Amino acid sequence: MYYLGIDIGSLSCDSVLINDDETVLATSVVPTGARNKESIARATEETLRAASIEKKDVKAIVSTGYGRDRVEDRLSSVTEITCHARGIRAMLPDTRVLIDIGGQDSKSILLGEDGKVVDFAMNDKCAAGTGRFLEAMARALQVDIDEMGELDANAQGGLSISSICTVFAESEVVSLIADGTQVSEIVRGINNSIAFRTLSLVKRVAMKPDGFAIAMSGGVARNTGVVSAISAALGDINVSVPELPDTIGALGAALIAREKSA
Amino acid sequence: MEQKKLIGYACAYTPLALIHAAGFTPYRILPDKDCPDQAGLILHDNLCPHVKRILDRAMDNQLPDLDGMVFMNSCDSMRRLADAWQQARPDIKMTLVDLPITSSDRDCAFFQGELQELSSTLEEWKGETLTPERLTGSIQIYNSLAENLEKLNTELQRGSTYNGAGLLQSTCLKASCTAPEEMVAEVESLIGSAGEEQQKDNSVPIYLFGNVLPDAEAFKMFAECGAGIVRDDLCTGSRLFAEVATRAEGLDDLLLDYAAGILNRQPCARTIVEAQPGKLAKDVIAGAKQYQVKGVIGYSLKFCDPYIARLPGIRAALKAEGIPFLMLEGDCTNRSIGQQKTRIEAFIEMLR
Amino acid sequence: MMKEYFEELENGLQTAIDNNQGSIRMLYSLEIARLGKRLYSGEDKVAWCGIIAPFDLLSALDVTSCFVEFIGAMMAATNVAGDLIEETNHIGYSSDSCSYHRAVMGATMKELMPKPELLIGTTCPCSGGLAVIENLAAHFEKSFYLLQIPQDQAPKNVRYLADQMREMVSFVTKITGIPMDTEKVKFAMETSNKIREVLIEIFNLAKQVPSPVTGKDLSNFGIVMALFSGTESGLALAEAFRDELKQRSQNLTASGSNEKFRLLWIQNRIQFKNPIEKLLEDQYGAKIVIDELNDVTWGAVDPDDPYEGLASRAISIPFNGPAQNRVQHLQRLAEEYQVHGAINPCNWGCRQGTGSRGLIEASLKEIGVPVLNLEVDCIDHKKFTEGQFRTRVEAFMEMMDS
Numbered sequence A: 001m002y003y004l005g006i007d008i009g010s011l012s013c014d015s016v017l018i019n020d021d022e023t024v025l026a027t028s029v030v031p032t033g034a035r036n037k038e039s040i041a042r043a044t045e046e047t048l049r050a051a052s053i054e055k056k057d058v059k060a061i062v063s064t065g066y067g068r069d070r071v072e073d074r075l076s077s078v079t080e081i082t083c084h085a086r087g088i089r090a091m092l093p094d095t096r097v098l099i100d101i102g103g104q105d106s107k108s109i110l111l112g113e114d115g116k117v118v119d120f121a122m123n124d125k126c127a128a129g130t131g132r133f134l135e136a137m138a139r140a141l142q143v144d145i146d147e148m149g150e151l152d153a154n155a156q157g158g159l160s161i162s163s164i165c166t167v168f169a170e171s172e173v174v175s176l177i178a179d180g181t182q183v184s185e186i187v188r189g190i191n192n193s194i195a196f197r198t199l200s201l202v203k204r205v206a207m208k209p210d211g212f213a214i215a216m217s218g219g220v221a222r223n224t225g226v227v228s229a230i231s232a233a234l235g236d237i238n239v240s241v242p243e244l245p246d247t248i249g250a251l252g253a254a255l256i257a258r259e260k261s262a
Numbered sequence B: 001m002e003q004k005k006l007i008g009y010a011c012a013y014t015p016l017a018l019i020h021a022a023g024f025t026p027y028r029i030l031p032d033k034d035c036p037d038q039a040g041l042i043l044h045d046n047l048c049p050h051v052k053r054i055l056d057r058a059m060d061n062q063l064p065d066l067d068g069m070v071f072m073n074s075c076d077s078m079r080r081l082a083d084a085w086q087q088a089r090p091d092i093k094m095t096l097v098d099l100p101i102t103s104s105d106r107d108c109a110f111f112q113g114e115l116q117e118l119s120s121t122l123e124e125w126k127g128e129t130l131t132p133e134r135l136t137g138s139i140q141i142y143n144s145l146a147e148n149l150e151k152l153n154t155e156l157q158r159g160s161t162y163n164g165a166g167l168l169q170s171t172c173l174k175a176s177c178t179a180p181e182e183m184v185a186e187v188e189s190l191i192g193s194a195g196e197e198q199q200k201d202n203s204v205p206i207y208l209f210g211n212v213l214p215d216a217e218a219f220k221m222f223a224e225c226g227a228g229i230v231r232d233d234l235c236t237g238s239r240l241f242a243e244v245a246t247r248a249e250g251l252d253d254l255l256l257d258y259a260a261g262i263l264n265r266q267p268c269a270r271t272i273v274e275a276q277p278g279k280l281a282k283d284v285i286a287g288a289k290q291y292q293v294k295g296v297i298g299y300s301l302k303f304c305d306p307y308i309a310r311l312p313g314i315r316a317a318l319k320a321e322g323i324p325f326l327m328l329e330g331d332c333t334n335r336s337i338g339q340q341k342t343r344i345e346a347f348i349e350m351l352r
Numbered sequence C: 001m002m003k004e005y006f007e008e009l010e011n012g013l014q015t016a017i018d019n020n021q022g023s024i025r026m027l028y029s030l031e032i033a034r035l036g037k038r039l040y041s042g043e044d045k046v047a048w049c050g051i052i053a054p055f056d057l058l059s060a061l062d063v064t065s066c067f068v069e070f071i072g073a074m075m076a077a078t079n080v081a082g083d084l085i086e087e088t089n090h091i092g093y094s095s096d097s098c099s100y101h102r103a104v105m106g107a108t109m110k111e112l113m114p115k116p117e118l119l120i121g122t123t124c125p126c127s128g129g130l131a132v133i134e135n136l137a138a139h140f141e142k143s144f145y146l147l148q149i150p151q152d153q154a155p156k157n158v159r160y161l162a163d164q165m166r167e168m169v170s171f172v173t174k175i176t177g178i179p180m181d182t183e184k185v186k187f188a189m190e191t192s193n194k195i196r197e198v199l200i201e202i203f204n205l206a207k208q209v210p211s212p213v214t215g216k217d218l219s220n221f222g223i224v225m226a227l228f229s230g231t232e233s234g235l236a237l238a239e240a241f242r243d244e245l246k247q248r249s250q251n252l253t254a255s256g257s258n259e260k261f262r263l264l265w266i267q268n269r270i271q272f273k274n275p276i277e278k279l280l281e282d283q284y285g286a287k288i289v290i291d292e293l294n295d296v297t298w299g300a301v302d303p304d305d306p307y308e309g310l311a312s313r314a315i316s317i318p319f320n321g322p323a324q325n326r327v328q329h330l331q332r333l334a335e336e337y338q339v340h341g342a343i344n345p346c347n348w349g350c351r352q353g354t355g356s357r358g359l360i361e362a363s364l365k366e367i368g369v370p371v372l373n374l375e376v377d378c379i380d381h382k383k384f385t386e387g388q389f390r391t392r393v394e395a396f397m398e399m400m401d402s
């Protein structure tokens, strides 16, 4: 039998298909369009097609993410906090602190030794430190968001974006551009500022994070600049990134689907 | 000169002369250091940046050696700062002095009691016992400092020194962290040289009010934009040093005079005059008129409730008077004001 | 418009109650409707106040008094707060401040705030609230008196506040022209003392495991009951709550309950319609059994000389003084009510309650009570994003349930 996990986030809709051995058979990531339902259908279809499986052989679907209640034929819906925790345990079993920077909000999750969620913290209303913040900054810089990791790698460092609020930060970036500051330096500055925000989220669940295995999931984890900035901010603690970090939530959902229908 | 022990403080209402009389140098913890932003962990991120940056300094060990910290109960954020301090730096003793919102006789008497308690606390912190002579002496030193700063301002304005306001501000900031004896002399010499430097600039006279702007760069930028700040009303500016008149001789009466002096000084937004609701707006207008400025610039930190609530009234009152007004908002980081350069320039162009 | 609204509300509730369809919560809403009607009647002498003004003393002086935040909450409950708040953008009232106050200022601009006869500000709970009283005084060109609540119960502090309350009485009587009737004051104080006793009974009932309250029964209860203190209708209302809970508690022990998790709510509830209580109860068997402000922290007041007692009552409110007061109070409530978790809405812009977020969270965790920080605006429904909200609540419950 097969189990499907779907994570409907604000930016992308991810799905993961597993079998009874918890082996991942296929994954897909499609952008969340204006209509959730279509993206859900597309992601499901793509995944099933990639694994050459028919829908009727899927025993259970668990959905997660903001659009989790939109999946009609789901067994149940579970929040992305629980799903990311479940998913990361399958990929990186030692993880005790998980950082997930999503489009809408970023979270830090503290896992117990048994892998259960012990505590979590989410960003405040303002968008600083979220995927949306990163997008806004990329827009202000007129660079592609996927280029940002590379740009960061070329930076000397030393510059910091001091404004905390997205609105201030955005105009700070604009004025740095106007001053002729190199784009790569600005990118590094932005990453450092995200890292600071993240650091305080991590500290809210684990005041002294050293000694804990730390991992990061979500699309932003593909941005190597952000990951290394976070690692530096934590005091040079290694931050592990699993394969396909965007699909960790969906993977967790699939695993939960298997457990729940057992 | 022998290095005196330092007592930290954070609010312009702090009784500096009392701390000085106990044998300490009052040292203002300014929100001007670059430290990691972590105050939100203990408190919340939506809090006055002045308070958050001070806490960041404390959490990041960016403080001089302090023998204690004196907080004033001036607003919610300050209250929270005192709460957080105990958790962040249990190694630095602290005390909170209650501060009435109005200045009736009863309030002054109450505040006198608070000052009395503060002087016992300072004594416990190994300070000197308060005597009328010591207190009078310290009040006089601070009065001469205030007088000198006032003179310096007049001198700077008379000569229209380029960025005179910047010089005045940095002097005030230095004075807020330095023994007053030293500063009295320093300001005196500045007065002497200010007169010589009579370079005329054609800046537009501006009245500046608000809360915390401990940033020399900001004043440099005002000058570059052609804004000549002829008078400021800032927590970190001239408001901190104001003369206090005392007549009494016994310690109790002297403290009462001093208490009344502090409660009646140029108010910030947190102080209220019951008989004149909305007085802050009138004060701003009076200031603008007295100094014959062409426009008013307001500067407030984000999340400062006392100012947030009064700004609409001030805006409306200035409008009714036909005085042009520009409002700037900041967050105690160096660049937040830098970004507003265009707005300041445009405002000045409009006034020319 | 508001007057009609409250009249209709009153009539509707009265009919339901007369037809025996009334819950205790309806009796409570009925009292609120009556207060609203009096505030908007144009006949009563109205005083706009800070949250911890002595409402019993003021009503004994024939003044219809109310804290302004009540109007903010009413506007939220009727879903108009969002528009009023937007209105304040036009006058440059920063959105970084508390929406209770922005809603009140918006209502004032739209002439939805009844004109007061006088105002009484209180320095507690917040700088923002005090500023609004000053602004309203300026707007309506009315006199205001300020009660400055000291930080602790030191005798000199109690005296300072008691003297202010005495002066407040002369301030009020001078404006209303109605001299103080000592018998009336005495009666009000006696009634307040009785209400106090009944409140203690109510809260003790709520403490039982399982609790006879539902998550909504006592929402906003403590803070609103203060408005009815010193009055016979307030006493009757409190007694009705007590009797109902007693009744329920007897039935409960017989029938059992589906109460799985007991929760502590920090500060005030979300004031506009929202799914939280239902979500918690239906999906997770979780029930809010205690709100921070549902507690009696003061002693009885001497009816013949109430001022010291009233002063001490105001000082005792846990929102006053150091955050340590709140923290200890919350820890005590968590223990007494045997809660499994706590929810802090962290009302956007509140420096008083929300400003202590980290301190509160740490201290509750210390005693094994996890805290969910919601980060919502409790008044402005336009800022409410149900998705984010649900994710936080559900993840929190999933965590407790695992």
Ligand code: SF4
Pocket: B048, B049, B050, B051, B074, B075, B076, B077, B078, B211, B212, B235, B270, B301, B303, B304, B305, B306, B307
């Ligand atoms: S800037 Fe405003 S909120 Fe901050 S300490 Fe000063 S008065 Fe308080």
Ligand code: SF4
Pocket: C069, C098, C099, C100, C101, C125, C126, C128, C129, C347, C349, C350, C351, C352, C353, C354
């Ligand atoms: S929510 Fe906070 S700021 Fe708003 S009225 Fe209440 S205590 Fe004051």
